[in-house]
Amino acid sequence: MHNQSRSKYNSHLIKLIVALIVAGGLGYFARQVFMPASMGTYGHYRGDDIVDQLNVPIRLQTNESCFQCHRPIRQIHKEGIHNSVSCEICHGPFGDHIQDGKKVGVLPVKKGKEITQLCLRCHNKVIQARPRKSIKMIGLPEHLEQKGVRVDHTCDQCHMVHDPLLWINQAKRMMGIKEAI
Amino acid sequence: MIDIKKEIERDRRAFIKKVLGGSIAGSLLLVLPAGAVDIAEQIPGMREEKAVFTAKRFAFVVDITACIGCGSCCVADKAEYNVPDGHYRTWVERYIIDDHDNVFVDCPDGGLHGYIRAREGLPHPTRDTFFVPKLCNMCEKPSCVQVCPVGATYQTKDGFVLVDKTRCVGCSYCIQACPYSVRFISPATHTAEKCTWCYHRVRKGLLPACVEVCPVHARKFGDLNDKNSEVYKILHEPHVISVLKPDMGNKPALHYVGLRREVV
Numbered sequence: 001m002h003n004q005s006r007s008k009y010n011s012h013l014i015k016l017i018v019a020l021i022v023a024g025g026l027g028y029f030a031r032q033v034f035m036p037a038s039m040g041t042y043g044h045y046r047g048d049d050i051v052d053q054l055n056v057p058i059r060l061q062t063n064e065s066c067f068q069c070h071r072p073i074r075q076i077h078k079e080g081i082h083n084s085v086s087c088e089i090c091h092g093p094f095g096d097h098i099q100d101g102k103k104v105g106v107l108p109v110k111k112g113k114e115i116t117q118l119c120l121r122c123h124n125k126v127i128q129a130r131p132r133k134s135i136k137m138i139g140l141p142e143h144l145e146q147k148g149v150r151v152d153h154t155c156d157q158c159h160m161v162h163d164p165l166l167w168i169n170q171a172k173r174m175m176g177i178k179e180a181i
Numbered sequence: 182m183i184d185i186k187k188e189i190e191r192d193r194r195a196f197i198k199k200v201l202g203g204s205i206a207g208s209l210l211l212v213l214p215a216g217a218v219d220i221a222e223q224i225p226g227m228r229e230e231k232a233v234f235t236a237k238r239f240a241f242v243v244d245i246t247a248c249i250g251c252g253s254c255c256v257a258d259k260a261e262y263n264v265p266d267g268h269y270r271t272w273v274e275r276y277i278i279d280d281h282d283n284v285f286v287d288c289p290d291g292g293l294h295g296y297i298r299a300r301e302g303l304p305h306p307t308r309d310t311f312f313v314p315k316l317c318n319m320c321e322k323p324s325c326v327q328v329c330p331v332g333a334t335y336q337t338k339d340g341f342v343l344v345d346k347t348r349c350v351g352c353s354y355c356i357q358a359c360p361y362s363v364r365f366i367s368p369a370t371h372t373a374e375k376c377t378w379c380y381h382r383v384r385k386g387l388l389p390a391c392v393e394v395c396p397v398h399a400r401k402f403g404d405l406n407d408k409n410s411e412v413y414k415i416l417h418e419p420h421v422i423s424v425l426k427p428d429m430g431n432k433p434a435l436h437y438v439g440l441r442r443e444v445v
Contacts, residue, residue, distance in 0.1 A: 036347075042233065045335035049345040050233055056381040060261050060390045065220050086394035089253045093260035121295035122251040122396065128299065129275055129310040130249045134397040 059095030063087050066094075073162055080163025090118060090161070112154050116140075119155045220387065225407060227386035234338035237404040239434065240412045241378060241389075243314050246439040247399040250275060250312035252292040254391035254400060259293060261379065261390040268365045269293070270376040271316040271391055276444060279305035284443045313444050314400065316391070317342065317363045317376035318425065318433030325355035325364065334373065340434060341380050346372050360429045378402070412436075 041047030066087050067074040077083060088094060091107045098104065110118055125139040141151040147158070160166045222228050230236065250273050258264060258271045273292030277285040277300055287300060292312075323342045325334050333348035334355050349372035356364045356373060367374040379389035383402075387393070392400045403410035416422060416436060423440040424433045437444075 044332040046345050053343055053380050054384055060257055062220055085396045089256050089394050126299040127296045129312050131246055134247045134249050
Protein backbone atom coordinates (compact mmCIF):
# COMPACT_ATOMS: atom_id res chain seq x y z
CA MET A 1 0.00 0.00 0.00
CA HIS A 2 2.69 2.38 1.07
CA ASN A 3 4.99 1.42 -1.84
CA GLN A 4 2.24 1.81 -4.40
CA SER A 5 1.38 5.34 -3.34
CA ARG A 6 5.02 6.40 -3.46
CA SER A 7 5.48 5.21 -7.09
CA LYS A 8 2.34 7.14 -8.06
CA TYR A 9 3.80 10.17 -6.39
CA ASN A 10 7.05 9.73 -8.34
CA SER A 11 5.33 9.51 -11.68
CA HIS A 12 3.45 12.73 -10.98
CA LEU A 13 6.70 14.41 -10.13
CA ILE A 14 8.28 13.22 -13.36
CA LYS A 15 5.32 14.47 -15.37
CA LEU A 16 5.56 17.83 -13.68
CA ILE A 17 9.30 18.11 -14.39
CA VAL A 18 8.83 17.15 -18.03
CA ALA A 19 6.03 19.67 -18.36
CA LEU A 20 8.21 22.37 -16.86
CA ILE A 21 11.09 21.58 -19.19
CA VAL A 22 8.79 21.62 -22.22
CA ALA A 23 7.23 24.92 -21.13
CA GLY A 24 10.69 26.36 -20.50
CA GLY A 25 11.86 25.21 -23.90
CA LEU A 26 8.84 26.69 -25.60
CA GLY A 27 9.30 29.88 -23.66
CA TYR A 28 12.92 30.10 -24.70
CA PHE A 29 12.01 29.41 -28.33
CA ALA A 30 9.29 32.05 -28.25
CA ARG A 31 11.72 34.50 -26.72
CA GLN A 32 14.22 33.86 -29.50
CA VAL A 33 11.55 34.30 -32.16
CA PHE A 34 9.63 37.25 -30.81
CA MET A 35 12.21 39.32 -28.97
CA PRO A 36 14.25 41.64 -31.17
CA ALA A 37 17.93 40.74 -31.17
CA SER A 38 19.09 43.97 -29.62
CA MET A 39 16.57 43.87 -26.78
CA GLY A 40 18.43 44.32 -23.53
CA THR A 41 21.74 45.42 -25.02
CA TYR A 42 21.71 48.61 -22.96
CA GLY A 43 18.66 48.08 -20.79
CA HIS A 44 15.11 46.89 -21.04
CA TYR A 45 14.56 48.17 -24.55
CA ARG A 46 15.54 47.51 -28.14
CA GLY A 47 19.08 48.85 -28.46
CA ASP A 48 18.76 49.32 -32.21
CA ASP A 49 16.06 51.89 -31.66
CA ILE A 50 18.81 54.41 -30.88
CA VAL A 51 19.90 54.09 -34.50
CA ASP A 52 16.32 54.40 -35.71
CA GLN A 53 15.94 57.56 -33.66
CA LEU A 54 19.12 58.98 -35.14
CA ASN A 55 17.81 58.41 -38.64
CA VAL A 56 14.74 60.57 -38.26
CA PRO A 57 15.13 63.02 -41.16
CA ILE A 58 16.08 66.61 -40.41
CA ARG A 59 13.53 68.80 -42.15
CA LEU A 60 14.26 72.16 -40.61
CA GLN A 61 17.62 73.73 -41.28
CA THR A 62 19.20 76.81 -39.85
CA ASN A 63 19.03 80.35 -41.19
CA GLU A 64 22.68 80.04 -42.14
CA SER A 65 21.91 77.10 -44.41
CA CYS A 66 19.83 79.29 -46.73
CA PHE A 67 22.91 81.37 -47.38
CA GLN A 68 24.37 78.92 -49.90
CA CYS A 69 21.56 79.44 -52.33
CA HIS A 70 19.79 82.63 -51.25
CA ARG A 71 22.84 84.74 -50.64
CA PRO A 72 21.46 88.28 -51.04
CA ILE A 73 18.36 87.70 -48.95
CA ARG A 74 20.24 86.00 -46.17
CA GLN A 75 22.80 88.81 -46.20
CA ILE A 76 20.09 91.41 -45.68
CA HIS A 77 18.37 89.25 -43.11
CA LYS A 78 21.57 88.59 -41.18
CA GLU A 79 22.51 92.24 -40.93
CA GLY A 80 19.01 93.38 -40.06
CA ILE A 81 17.04 93.45 -36.85
CA HIS A 82 15.11 90.32 -37.84
CA ASN A 83 18.17 88.09 -37.83
CA SER A 84 16.79 86.14 -34.89
CA VAL A 85 13.57 85.40 -36.76
CA SER A 86 13.74 82.08 -38.55
CA CYS A 87 13.33 82.06 -42.33
CA GLU A 88 11.49 78.81 -42.01
CA ILE A 89 8.77 80.14 -39.75
CA CYS A 90 7.76 82.61 -42.43
CA HIS A 91 8.36 80.25 -45.36
CA GLY A 92 7.95 76.68 -44.15
CA PRO A 93 10.54 73.98 -43.62
CA PHE A 94 13.59 73.63 -45.84
CA GLY A 95 12.70 69.96 -46.39
CA ASP A 96 9.57 71.01 -48.26
CA HIS A 97 11.53 72.59 -51.10
CA ILE A 98 14.90 70.80 -51.14
CA GLN A 99 15.35 67.09 -50.55
CA ASP A 100 18.43 65.04 -51.34
CA GLY A 101 19.78 67.98 -53.25
CA LYS A 102 16.73 68.32 -55.48
CA LYS A 103 14.17 71.05 -55.55
CA VAL A 104 11.09 69.03 -54.73
CA GLY A 105 8.48 71.66 -53.99
CA VAL A 106 7.61 75.28 -53.60
CA LEU A 107 7.76 77.09 -50.30
CA PRO A 108 4.85 79.41 -49.63
CA VAL A 109 5.64 83.10 -50.08
CA LYS A 110 3.06 85.25 -48.37
CA LYS A 111 1.53 88.23 -50.11
CA GLY A 112 -0.55 91.26 -49.14
CA LYS A 113 -2.88 90.76 -46.18
CA GLU A 114 -1.22 87.46 -45.28
CA ILE A 115 1.96 89.39 -44.60
CA THR A 116 0.17 91.69 -42.19
CA GLN A 117 -1.19 88.65 -40.42
CA LEU A 118 2.26 87.14 -40.23
CA CYS A 119 3.74 90.27 -38.68
CA LEU A 120 0.93 90.60 -36.18
CA ARG A 121 1.63 87.12 -34.93
CA CYS A 122 4.62 88.59 -33.15
CA HIS A 123 3.99 92.34 -33.03
CA ASN A 124 0.34 92.63 -32.05
CA LYS A 125 -0.14 94.92 -29.07
CA VAL A 126 -3.53 93.46 -28.06
CA ILE A 127 -1.80 90.34 -26.84
CA GLN A 128 -0.74 91.72 -23.52
CA ALA A 129 1.29 88.81 -22.27
CA ARG A 130 4.29 89.82 -24.38
CA PRO A 131 7.26 91.05 -22.41
CA ARG A 132 8.32 94.52 -23.54
CA LYS A 133 11.99 93.64 -23.26
CA SER A 134 11.67 91.01 -25.99
CA ILE A 135 9.80 92.82 -28.67
CA LYS A 136 8.30 96.13 -29.77
CA MET A 137 4.63 96.02 -30.52
CA ILE A 138 2.16 98.04 -32.52
CA GLY A 139 -1.60 98.30 -32.51
CA LEU A 140 -3.72 98.38 -35.63
CA PRO A 141 -4.95 100.63 -37.04
CA GLU A 142 -3.17 103.17 -34.77
CA HIS A 143 0.21 102.42 -36.26
CA LEU A 144 -0.96 103.16 -39.77
CA GLU A 145 -2.98 106.20 -38.72
CA GLN A 146 0.05 107.54 -36.92
CA LYS A 147 2.09 107.24 -40.07
CA GLY A 148 -0.66 109.02 -41.99
CA VAL A 149 -1.46 106.29 -44.51
CA ARG A 150 -4.65 104.49 -45.41
CA VAL A 151 -5.44 101.65 -43.03
CA ASP A 152 -5.40 99.06 -45.79
CA HIS A 153 -1.65 99.41 -46.21
CA THR A 154 0.19 96.15 -45.64
CA CYS A 155 3.30 96.02 -43.50
CA ASP A 156 5.64 95.23 -46.38
CA GLN A 157 4.84 98.53 -48.09
CA CYS A 158 7.06 100.33 -45.58
CA HIS A 159 8.97 97.56 -43.83
CA MET A 160 11.19 95.31 -45.87
CA VAL A 161 10.19 91.89 -44.64
CA HIS A 162 13.72 90.54 -44.40
CA ASP A 163 14.99 93.56 -42.49
CA PRO A 164 12.07 95.69 -41.34
CA LEU A 165 14.14 98.77 -40.60
CA LEU A 166 16.23 98.76 -43.78
CA TRP A 167 14.17 101.15 -45.86
CA ILE A 168 13.15 103.22 -42.87
CA ASN A 169 16.75 103.76 -41.83
CA GLN A 170 17.71 104.50 -45.42
CA ALA A 171 14.93 107.05 -45.65
CA LYS A 172 16.01 108.60 -42.39
CA ARG A 173 19.58 108.88 -43.57
CA MET A 174 18.52 110.45 -46.83
CA MET A 175 16.28 112.96 -45.13
CA GLY A 176 18.75 113.58 -42.34
CA ILE A 177 16.03 112.81 -39.84
CA LYS A 178 17.08 111.74 -36.39
CA GLU A 179 13.69 111.42 -34.72
CA ALA A 180 10.96 108.92 -35.60
CA ILE A 181 9.10 109.77 -38.76
CA MET B 182 27.45 64.50 -66.81
CA ILE B 183 30.78 63.47 -65.35
CA ASP B 184 32.14 66.87 -66.20
CA ILE B 185 29.38 68.50 -64.25
CA LYS B 186 30.13 66.37 -61.22
CA LYS B 187 33.80 67.31 -61.38
CA GLU B 188 32.83 70.91 -61.63
CA ILE B 189 30.73 70.59 -58.50
CA GLU B 190 33.55 69.04 -56.57
CA ARG B 191 35.81 71.88 -57.53
CA ASP B 192 33.81 74.77 -56.31
CA ARG B 193 30.40 74.03 -55.11
CA ARG B 194 29.33 77.49 -54.11
CA ALA B 195 30.55 79.28 -57.17
CA PHE B 196 28.93 76.59 -59.24
CA ILE B 197 25.57 76.93 -57.57
CA LYS B 198 25.75 80.62 -58.05
CA LYS B 199 26.37 80.14 -61.73
CA VAL B 200 23.50 77.73 -61.98
CA LEU B 201 21.14 79.96 -60.10
CA GLY B 202 22.29 82.77 -62.28
CA GLY B 203 21.21 80.68 -65.23
CA SER B 204 24.61 80.31 -66.89
CA ILE B 205 24.48 76.52 -66.78
CA ALA B 206 20.99 75.73 -67.90
CA GLY B 207 18.95 72.66 -67.16
CA SER B 208 21.28 71.10 -64.64
CA LEU B 209 19.58 72.36 -61.53
CA LEU B 210 18.52 68.95 -60.36
CA LEU B 211 22.11 67.74 -60.30
CA VAL B 212 23.77 70.44 -58.39
CA LEU B 213 21.81 71.25 -55.29
CA PRO B 214 23.95 69.99 -52.42
CA ALA B 215 22.39 67.02 -50.67
CA GLY B 216 20.56 67.80 -47.45
CA ALA B 217 22.48 69.44 -44.67
CA VAL B 218 25.90 70.61 -45.75
CA ASP B 219 28.55 72.28 -43.68
CA ILE B 220 26.33 73.83 -41.06
CA ALA B 221 28.48 74.79 -38.11
CA GLU B 222 28.16 72.70 -34.99
CA GLN B 223 25.75 74.37 -32.60
CA ILE B 224 26.40 72.24 -29.52
CA PRO B 225 30.14 72.31 -28.82
CA GLY B 226 31.87 68.93 -28.95
CA MET B 227 28.82 67.08 -30.21
CA ARG B 228 30.34 65.83 -33.42
CA GLU B 229 33.22 64.15 -31.57
CA GLU B 230 30.77 62.01 -29.62
CA LYS B 231 30.92 58.72 -31.46
CA ALA B 232 29.75 56.33 -28.74
CA VAL B 233 26.18 55.08 -28.51
CA PHE B 234 25.56 57.41 -25.61
CA THR B 235 27.14 60.82 -25.21
CA ALA B 236 29.02 61.84 -22.10
CA LYS B 237 26.86 64.92 -21.79
CA ARG B 238 24.13 65.93 -19.40
CA PHE B 239 21.58 67.94 -21.29
CA ALA B 240 19.24 70.51 -19.88
CA PHE B 241 16.54 72.64 -21.40
CA VAL B 242 15.72 76.08 -20.08
CA VAL B 243 12.63 78.05 -21.00
CA ASP B 244 12.65 81.74 -20.15
CA ILE B 245 9.09 82.79 -19.45
CA THR B 246 10.13 86.40 -19.04
CA ALA B 247 11.20 86.44 -22.70
CA CYS B 248 8.55 84.33 -24.46
CA ILE B 249 6.26 86.35 -26.72
CA GLY B 250 3.91 83.48 -27.53
CA CYS B 251 4.44 83.72 -31.28
CA GLY B 252 4.20 79.97 -31.69
CA SER B 253 7.29 79.70 -33.89
CA CYS B 254 8.36 76.70 -31.83
CA CYS B 255 5.04 75.00 -32.46
CA VAL B 256 5.30 75.62 -36.20
CA ALA B 257 8.84 74.30 -36.26
CA ASP B 258 7.91 71.24 -34.28
CA LYS B 259 4.97 70.38 -36.48
CA ALA B 260 7.10 70.82 -39.58
CA GLU B 261 10.01 68.76 -38.30
CA TYR B 262 7.91 65.75 -37.38
CA ASN B 263 4.75 66.15 -39.48
CA VAL B 264 2.80 66.01 -36.24
CA PRO B 265 -0.83 65.08 -36.99
CA ASP B 266 -3.38 67.88 -36.68
CA GLY B 267 -4.84 68.28 -33.24
CA HIS B 268 -1.83 66.82 -31.48
CA TYR B 269 1.12 68.73 -30.08
CA ARG B 270 4.58 67.67 -29.04
CA THR B 271 5.16 71.18 -27.79
CA TRP B 272 2.66 73.94 -27.18
CA VAL B 273 2.41 77.41 -25.65
CA GLU B 274 -0.15 78.23 -22.97
CA ARG B 275 -1.32 81.73 -22.12
CA TYR B 276 -1.83 82.47 -18.45
CA ILE B 277 -3.87 85.39 -17.22
CA ILE B 278 -4.06 86.07 -13.49
CA ASP B 279 -6.55 88.70 -12.39
CA ASP B 280 -6.40 90.89 -9.31
CA HIS B 281 -8.62 88.44 -7.42
CA ASP B 282 -6.00 85.74 -8.04
CA ASN B 283 -8.20 83.81 -10.44
CA VAL B 284 -6.12 82.01 -13.04
CA PHE B 285 -7.26 81.72 -16.65
CA VAL B 286 -5.38 79.55 -19.10
CA ASP B 287 -6.04 79.19 -22.79
CA CYS B 288 -4.20 77.59 -25.64
CA PRO B 289 -6.00 77.84 -29.00
CA ASP B 290 -4.62 75.16 -31.35
CA GLY B 291 -1.68 74.70 -29.04
CA GLY B 292 -0.41 78.13 -30.08
CA LEU B 293 0.32 76.79 -33.54
CA HIS B 294 -1.24 79.81 -35.21
CA GLY B 295 0.00 82.23 -32.60
CA TYR B 296 -2.20 84.31 -30.36
CA ILE B 297 -4.34 86.53 -32.52
CA ARG B 298 -6.94 87.87 -30.10
CA ALA B 299 -6.84 89.20 -26.60
CA ARG B 300 -8.83 87.15 -24.16
CA GLU B 301 -12.15 88.85 -23.56
CA GLY B 302 -14.92 88.63 -20.99
CA LEU B 303 -12.76 88.30 -17.90
CA PRO B 304 -14.51 89.56 -14.76
CA HIS B 305 -11.65 91.49 -13.16
CA PRO B 306 -8.66 93.52 -14.33
CA THR B 307 -5.54 91.55 -15.19
CA ARG B 308 -2.72 91.48 -12.67
CA ASP B 309 -0.24 89.30 -14.49
CA THR B 310 -0.12 87.63 -17.85
CA PHE B 311 2.54 85.51 -19.54
CA PHE B 312 3.14 82.60 -21.86
CA VAL B 313 4.33 79.16 -20.78
CA PRO B 314 5.77 76.89 -23.47
CA LYS B 315 5.43 73.22 -22.63
CA LEU B 316 7.36 70.23 -23.89
CA CYS B 317 8.77 66.94 -22.65
CA ASN B 318 10.42 67.37 -19.27
CA MET B 319 12.95 64.54 -19.85
CA CYS B 320 12.64 63.45 -16.25
CA GLU B 321 15.57 61.92 -14.49
CA LYS B 322 13.07 59.48 -12.98
CA PRO B 323 10.52 59.11 -15.75
CA SER B 324 7.26 57.54 -14.66
CA CYS B 325 6.38 56.73 -18.26
CA VAL B 326 9.36 54.38 -18.51
CA GLN B 327 8.38 52.65 -15.29
CA VAL B 328 4.89 51.80 -16.46
CA CYS B 329 5.64 50.71 -20.02
CA PRO B 330 4.85 46.98 -20.14
CA VAL B 331 6.80 46.20 -23.32
CA GLY B 332 9.98 48.24 -22.94
CA ALA B 333 8.99 50.62 -25.71
CA THR B 334 9.61 53.76 -23.71
CA TYR B 335 13.11 53.94 -22.36
CA GLN B 336 15.72 56.29 -21.03
CA THR B 337 19.12 56.51 -22.69
CA LYS B 338 22.21 56.80 -20.53
CA ASP B 339 22.56 60.43 -21.55
CA GLY B 340 19.09 61.21 -20.30
CA PHE B 341 16.77 61.17 -23.31
CA VAL B 342 13.43 59.47 -22.84
CA LEU B 343 12.44 58.00 -26.19
CA VAL B 344 9.67 55.85 -27.63
CA ASP B 345 10.39 52.83 -29.80
CA LYS B 346 7.61 52.88 -32.41
CA THR B 347 8.15 49.25 -33.34
CA ARG B 348 7.69 48.02 -29.77
CA CYS B 349 4.87 50.28 -28.61
CA VAL B 350 1.51 48.51 -28.44
CA GLY B 351 -0.47 51.71 -27.84
CA CYS B 352 -1.77 50.75 -24.40
CA SER B 353 -1.63 54.40 -23.22
CA TYR B 354 -0.31 53.61 -19.74
CA CYS B 355 2.48 56.10 -20.27
CA ILE B 356 0.02 58.79 -21.25
CA GLN B 357 -1.72 58.40 -17.92
CA ALA B 358 1.55 58.16 -16.03
CA CYS B 359 3.05 61.35 -17.43
CA PRO B 360 2.49 64.18 -14.95
CA TYR B 361 3.04 66.75 -17.68
CA SER B 362 0.65 65.36 -20.32
CA VAL B 363 3.24 65.55 -23.07
CA ARG B 364 2.31 62.22 -24.65
CA PHE B 365 -0.38 61.29 -27.12
CA ILE B 366 -1.30 58.34 -29.30
CA SER B 367 -0.48 59.21 -32.87
CA PRO B 368 -3.49 58.55 -35.09
CA ALA B 369 -1.13 57.61 -37.93
CA THR B 370 0.88 54.87 -36.23
CA HIS B 371 -1.34 54.18 -33.18
CA THR B 372 1.73 54.35 -30.99
CA ALA B 373 2.68 56.75 -28.23
CA GLU B 374 4.51 59.85 -29.35
CA LYS B 375 6.11 62.78 -27.61
CA CYS B 376 8.76 65.43 -27.82
CA THR B 377 12.29 63.97 -28.01
CA TRP B 378 14.23 67.23 -27.59
CA CYS B 379 15.05 66.54 -31.24
CA TYR B 380 17.37 63.66 -30.44
CA HIS B 381 18.26 63.22 -34.13
CA ARG B 382 19.32 66.86 -34.44
CA VAL B 383 21.14 67.04 -31.15
CA ARG B 384 23.23 63.96 -31.93
CA LYS B 385 24.28 65.64 -35.16
CA GLY B 386 25.33 68.77 -33.33
CA LEU B 387 22.28 70.86 -34.15
CA LEU B 388 19.99 72.54 -31.67
CA PRO B 389 16.43 71.26 -31.29
CA ALA B 390 14.19 72.81 -33.95
CA CYS B 391 12.18 74.89 -31.48
CA VAL B 392 15.33 76.34 -29.93
CA GLU B 393 16.70 77.17 -33.34
CA VAL B 394 13.66 79.16 -34.45
CA CYS B 395 12.80 81.01 -31.25
CA PRO B 396 13.11 84.69 -32.21
CA VAL B 397 13.57 85.96 -28.66
CA HIS B 398 15.83 83.21 -27.40
CA ALA B 399 13.37 82.09 -24.78
CA ARG B 400 14.30 78.45 -25.33
CA LYS B 401 17.82 77.41 -24.47
CA PHE B 402 19.41 74.02 -24.72
CA GLY B 403 22.82 72.81 -23.70
CA ASP B 404 25.17 70.59 -21.76
CA LEU B 405 25.45 70.94 -17.99
CA ASN B 406 28.87 69.30 -17.99
CA ASP B 407 30.13 72.21 -20.06
CA LYS B 408 30.75 75.11 -17.72
CA ASN B 409 30.65 77.59 -20.58
CA SER B 410 27.22 76.62 -21.81
CA GLU B 411 24.40 79.06 -21.32
CA VAL B 412 22.22 76.56 -19.48
CA TYR B 413 25.01 75.84 -17.01
CA LYS B 414 25.35 79.53 -16.29
CA ILE B 415 21.62 80.01 -15.84
CA LEU B 416 21.27 77.06 -13.50
CA HIS B 417 24.33 77.98 -11.45
CA GLU B 418 23.74 81.67 -11.04
CA PRO B 419 21.05 83.52 -9.15
CA HIS B 420 17.84 83.37 -11.15
CA VAL B 421 14.23 82.61 -10.41
CA ILE B 422 14.36 79.01 -11.56
CA SER B 423 11.86 76.26 -11.09
CA VAL B 424 10.60 73.02 -12.55
CA LEU B 425 7.01 71.98 -13.09
CA LYS B 426 5.36 69.88 -10.36
CA PRO B 427 8.50 69.25 -8.29
CA ASP B 428 6.40 67.29 -5.78
CA MET B 429 5.89 64.50 -8.28
CA GLY B 430 9.53 63.54 -7.75
CA ASN B 431 10.23 63.02 -11.44
CA LYS B 432 13.18 65.41 -11.41
CA PRO B 433 12.67 67.11 -14.76
CA ALA B 434 15.65 68.31 -16.78
CA LEU B 435 13.42 71.06 -18.15
CA HIS B 436 13.76 74.23 -16.12
CA TYR B 437 11.83 77.46 -16.28
CA VAL B 438 13.15 80.93 -15.61
CA GLY B 439 10.59 83.21 -14.02
CA LEU B 440 7.98 80.52 -13.42
CA ARG B 441 5.02 81.73 -11.35
CA ARG B 442 3.64 79.43 -8.67
CA GLU B 443 0.26 79.42 -10.43
CA VAL B 444 1.64 77.45 -13.35
CA VAL B 445 0.86 73.75 -13.38
